[in-house]
Amino acid sequence: MTDGERPDPDALLARVQAEAAPPRARLKIFFGAAPGVGKTFAMLESAQRLRAEGVDVVIGVIETHGRSETGALVAGLPTVPRRRVEHRGVTLDELDLDAALARRPTVILVDELAHTNAPGSRHVKRWQDVLELLDAGVEVHTTLNVQHVASLTDVVEQITGVKVRETVPDDVLARADELELIDLAPEVLLERLGEGKVYLPEQARRATQHFFQKGNLLALRELALRRTAEQVDVDVQAYRRAHGIERPWGSREQVLVAVGPSPSSERLIRAGKRAAERLDAAWEVAAVDRPSRPLGERDRDRLEAHLRLAESLGAEIVRLRGEDVAAALLTHAKRRGVTRVVVGKPTHARWRDLLTGGLVDALIRGSGEIEVHVVAPIDRDARPPAPAAPDARVAPPSARWSWAAGTLAVAAVTALGLVAFDHVSLADLAMLYVVAIMIAALGGRGPSLLAATLSVLAFDFCFVPPRFTLAVSDLGHLVTFAVMFTAGLSVSALTTRLRRQEQDALVRERRTAAILGFTREIAAAEAAADIAAVAVRHVEELLGVGAAVLVPEADGDLTTLTSIAGLMPLSAPEQSVAAWSLAHRQPAGHGTATLPGAAVTAVPLAEDAPRGVLVTAGRRDAPPFTADERHLLAALARQTGLALGRVQLASAARDASIRARTEELRSSLLSAVSHDLRTPLAVITGAATSLRDARAKLPPAVEAELIGTIVDEARRLERVLQNLLNITRVETGLEPARAWVPVSELCGSALTRLADVLGPRAVELDVPDDLLVSVDPVLFEQVLINLIENAVKHGAPPIAIAARRHGPQVEISVADAGAGIDPALGPRLFEKFFQAPGARKGGVGLGLAVCRGVVTAHGGTIAVERAGGGGARFVVRLPTPTPPPVPAPDAVPEAP
């Protein structure tokens, strides 16, 4: 059996997950080559058919352009009223997304998928509205012309010369469950156009005149047919994969597109996208950073724009680093199993390749089995970008100083030369001038040019014969001048580059360190609010903008968000940006395609669950985040989301275990109550009723016995209840009301309260009078009472109580001379409702649990040991600082 015959497990898994996911809403696109082919008509026809079948079809947006045959088809279909938007005096009708979502039809018709919404709408593009409708489970029927497909716009531009601005990402097209091609022969279309059946707005008529030419229409038709065929292909492949039918060829294709800041890269990206689609291949777009040649601000922005485009077209973005671009690309390509590399045709002069080695050459030479596609740029964009303007950020901080320093250095050399002219040669002087120029060159190109010019002038005028004229007798000196200029320019270029590298490295290092710090801090945070605070602080530090973390207030309600960190009061529209981002798990707000008019940017914290959103503010007028910054923000948000998830899981687990423990406690309590509390009550009731009913007949001794029983059992009941109350008090986390108390006093009051229980039993006490502990006297007295009672009940006299200070601890022990306790029982002794096997009945098994609870609440420990005489010895160890001083008796005035 070969691999090709059996379905790939990953693919099967994906299918199983797709089948397990809730049925997603269908998207049907009526696809055409040009306006006027009848897409809207076809869509309405199919809608009328659906209506006849009883399907709930409504019109979201239909542009009939006043055509009666189309208008007639609208009749009978319910319509979601349009939303009117005033924009600069013009009233625009837009799809009312919220009304449509509220109406929840089965199918909604939304004409013209590529439409750009009026400013102030929730989304920039209508296709985003459509995606939201689909997410909400509404089937959408829509129309689209081939020239609006994002990856085809440059081809269309080449064919028609018209640059299309309204585009729909290929992902949306790929999302379509049905792509119905509305085909019309170009001749017929032109005929209809001639008859005026195709409506074109006046302002577009002239611009599109060129568009409606037979050649164009043929080409566009072919494009539309091909695109539809590709889609069919994709469906077929999906079917094949689903049914274990592998493609005839074994290995999978992988396309790598190499881009740079040059504008022609845009075309490369689109070419790569098309190639990848044709091959059903995964594709990556790579940019190589050369550490020795960092990009200027403008180039960097352009590269970011390219990468954003590539991302929006569905590419995976790769940033590589290396001096040798070709080697970096090839290493990556080989590691990832890339089969095709797409690069641009070089646009620079040939001699540069001779000097530096051309990229294309190097790629082809090292490519081995990898195909290299070289794509030509569109001509008018072919020129490489003008060299970046001097970068303000890279300019040396003390530019003014270096202008002056250069001038001064030249002046100094000139003065020195004039004084010592007879003792130095012209060559020496020239060297000195070069030194002066180099000093100036440290300040950048300007100062170096100034210094070079001044040097040449001064050298020529003052020293080169004939002296004190600008004439040059020996042509050899012209070489000297050239050397001076070259030295100045080279040094300044080197300095600038070094400085930029240094700055780049600094920024990178700071960012890496920051992310590292962030990860470490967030791992240490234990509460949701702490995590959010860490995230907010880091976003503010890294990106220089205010931030907040918002989480849904209650489970299931994603509309009400509360800020758990960040002091950023959000206005209602900003809240809704955050809520949208949370609900759709996509970024929204400034710099994104959704609600871009907002002042804030919201990034969801996790993709798997609506955990919360990270909102950043303060950049309304500033440019949107760069790709780097967006990735950073997304990474921070993801980390925060993971950490929040971890905390939520932990707290859920804790809740569950508390519930389980509460459950266990409740059942133990019930059994304890039913047995141990009822027994004394039964005795009391029995004794009391016999006294009530038969007192006269009872001998006095029996009467006294019954009364004694009632009193004893009532007291027993009280002790049990007291322990139940205490354990509740301790377990609910009540802070002990600490005070400094002599241990002797605690023992004294415990023994006094236990006088009845102790009877004549001997108690040996070894407690220093001045030994103080910081405890809650009421709770701690209970500890001693329980330990002593335990010794009375289960041990044998004498009972020995001892207390000593050992360094920072006070140790209090209660020992008896009984049979001792099996050490194997260990800590279980201190569990609630635990009764040692064979122990005498009488308590609820709470006494020692109360002891442990109280001692633990005081930060101490309790353990059981074997006493010297063989009995059990319970030892309480309490951390005890030095007690506060007590004023000496003499400090108090004599009594009057």
Added chain:
Amino acid sequence: MTAATRVLIVEDDPQMVRFLRATLTAHEFAVTVAEGVAAGATAAAADPPDVVLLDLGLPDGDGLELVRQLRAWTAVPIIVLSARGREEDKVAALDAGADDYLTKPFGVRELFARIRVALRHRPGATATAVITAGAITIDDERHEVRVEDRVVKLTPIEYRLLALLVRHAGKVLTHRMLLKEIWGPNAVEHVHYVRVHMAALRAKIEANPSRPRWLLTEPGVGYRLSDGGDGGAP
């Protein structure tokens, strides 16, 4: 007991009222019952009692409120009834002017001991130079303390502490009262002063300081000097 002693019971639990009324009536007290703060205040004003038994948890308010209202115009002894574990409430009531407290559940013997002590310390009882409480005798003029005829040497503070307790024998004194009387109003937070000196005092007075017979601790509340052995803990 005095036949004419009138007791006002302010308590809302019918079984508790039934028990108290039966017991007290059998011992020839005249009993009045009020079921809340307002009723208690009215009853105390209409027919001034000799002693008030006051439950702290009342349906129409806190018993502490009634203590304050009564203390505004009468020095009638007030004995607070409250459960164990509510020590702060007891201390608050005592500091607000209540005379003593009983922890529920309590025995009849304790109840009568408390009432007897409260009535003894009614205002008007004259102060004498030589006071005796149980086995302890204090001669205030000679600054001399005797325990069962044995003369005990005390520091000035111990003497004042003991004198205060003996003068209020049988009655609980909160830490706050003791601190205020002996160390002054600025020291009321330093509860450990009292505890340390009390430990020293016990060592001198008690035959077995770890099982005191006279100087009794009321955990979380204060101290009480036993006036004969029947006023201690249950």
